[in-house]
Amino acid sequence: MTRALRILASNPLSLIGLILVSGIVLAALLAPWIAPFPTHNSAVIDFAHANQAPTARNWMGTDLVGRDIFSRILYAYRISLGLGIVVLVIATPIGTVVGLLAGYLGGWTESVLMRLVDVFLSIPPLVLAIAVLGVLEPTLTNAMIAVTVMWWPWYARLVYSIARSEREEGYVLAAEVIGAPTPHIVFREILPNCLPAIITKMTLDMGFVIIIASSLSFLGLGVQPPTPDLGSMVAEGARYLPDSLWMTVFPGLAILLAVFGFNLLGDGLREVLGVDE
């Protein structure tokens, strides 16, 4: 662990990623305590301070109804990270199991599962999510379902390709000769060798999930007001461009930092965990 941190810290880009991600995670966790206006995460109205450019009181300005944008961004990070974590926690195991079974068992299991994966992968992700949300109600839960549905096949494909090559390794042969049960071979022998790649991909994907979720709420399909969300904040502010620049720029910047941070950290982890592309 200390070794991993040392390698991460030795690369300036990974270090920036680590700092950004830790900062964002801390900010999200501590939002209720560090936000200057912790009540502004709901339908508070303060017309006295509405539509103000950044000041010493409101570092990033205020929105149309006078809520502090900085406070709302901190709360929006909670939603974005939470969404990302839930999506990955559901999508990753599904994709991993499908990929492991297809990669190790081969034969018709492989054909059926991987064709299914191909079908999902051939639909553009945002279109699929919009379709799901078109059928269901646009709520936070449904946004998560939509994003999860389009996310697992990527894990299936990643794990499948690793499992296929691991299947040829001597340690798998050794377990087969001994006659170890298939679940043991798949989950205890092969899976640990897929984990570094999975963890790296999860880190990289946090950024992408945040973008997709923001895009959905930008379109009005995700998180609903008054809950603060980076995507809907950008959408709302965009209507008052270019006069109220701060309403769009700061949430946009927040998305950018998060995506940038997770990507840099993911690239760094790839090196630490020795994952080849």
Place this chain on the structure above:
Amino acid sequence: MALLSVENLSKTFQTPRGAVHAVRDVSFAVARGECLAVVGESGSGKTTIANMILGILAPTQGAIRFDDHALPSRRRPEHRQAIQLVQQNPLSSLNPKRSIGASVRLGLDTYGIGDRAGRWDRVAAALEEVGLPPEMRRRAPSALSGGQRQRVGIARALACEPELLVLDEPTSALDVLVQARVLRLLNDLRARKQLTYIFITHDLAVVRNVADRVAVFKAGELVELGETRQIFTAPAHPYTRGLIGAVPVVDAEELHLRNTLAGEN
């Protein structure tokens, strides 16, 4: 009495380019306590034969009998326990993400050998038997040298309490000094635990020093089978003579033997 016998064994692989006869009508037997060397170049079918004996591949034709019972092609764990494998490449034969102890213990858990609490003691005993400190069970394979990993591979097989070991080029990936010690270890273990070996290799100099009998394979067929001493002094098949003639030798005595054999060609 034969511990393992292979009767009219054949294996044909169907490929897009047609059928490939990897093994053709091969019969031989291994006596209890014997070391039979299986020798051949690439494409000789020696690995295919080993995989059929181990139950990894089903024969196209023929039977494999062990201890007077025919082995089914779909084997249950109780069929597998008595026949274990030591692989060639110590780099890939151990799971890099599992501890040495976990790898050695796998057979104990699969066959239910000993009670759960006693299995770590058995793992320790197996490691000691191959000359490794028992504390090594906590280490990862990457912390071990090639020779140590190969010893772990042997310990993993031994922990299963087998009767027959299939040794697939067990020393060809090792350095000469390490090879010498691993070969001695294998010899000692065979005597001490009354094991039977099928020793697959392409290295005839190794064969000369470890095997009781030698089976020479070429293109899936058994071309010569005999006592080791006889194979190396009066090989009957020209292919065997050719193989011995190709061995790079280091001393004058060997050179003399090689030249004598070549003269008979």
Place this chain on the structure above:
Amino acid sequence: MTDLLDIRGLTLGFRGLNGYTEVLHGIDLSIARGERVALVGESGSGKSVTARIILGLLQETRTARVAGRVNFDGRDISSMRARPRAALRGTDMSMIFQDPTSSLNPTFTIGRQFAEVMRRREAGLSQKACEARATAMLEEVSIPDPARVLSAYPFQLSGGMNQRVMIAMALVNNPKLLLADEPGTALDVSVQAQTLTLMQDLVARHNTAVLLISHNLGVVREFADRVYVIYRGRIVETGPTAAIFDRPGHAYTRALMAAVPRITGAGLPEVPEVSDDFLAPMVTHPEAT
């Protein structure tokens, strides 16, 4: 005349996370023109990195530190700039690797790869001239149907055939030095034996000097005029092949010799895997005159 290759006090180290690790601790090695020299050692002894330094490859690696003098054909390779050093590879120096099939490019025909090698020496060489010289070279390595081989892709040829192609390609530019790193080890014994005989014939005919890198004492004895034994980054014994094999002087060499199984069936001797004696000073056998 001076030696073709003359290495003095060569050290190599790598910078890593755990600081600096030295892997070669001052190696002296020389090869005369047309001489066949073997560098024999076990894995991790430093024999392959030595070859990579001679080829000038490690000098270009960021984490590697090479010090000492490597004189090739009167020029110091270590102090050379990268461009002229790279120009030596494939022209005055060439290399044969362990596994011929994977060291040939699978996407080009043998003929095209030959042409590429020849044009490293003579950029403007015509297609026709390339073909003619490649054909002649393939005939020299006893390939019966050179035209067919030239139009084939490596995967269409057997391992033994690819090995011959590699040798022909390595010698087509008449190099002064050929580095052979465990040639044929990935192949069957009989093919390996043919490879050695073939190499022996060719280098004698072209007066090419060879540095054979091998762990196999039998191969070394059959091929080399002179031997260097390397152990953990130090040369421990050197001398004419016959002298070393008849009277090995260093404890490490003696252990190696004892450990090689004999086809006469001498049994399996008890040899140590490591010993303090292996670190004893170098033993030098006088040159045979």
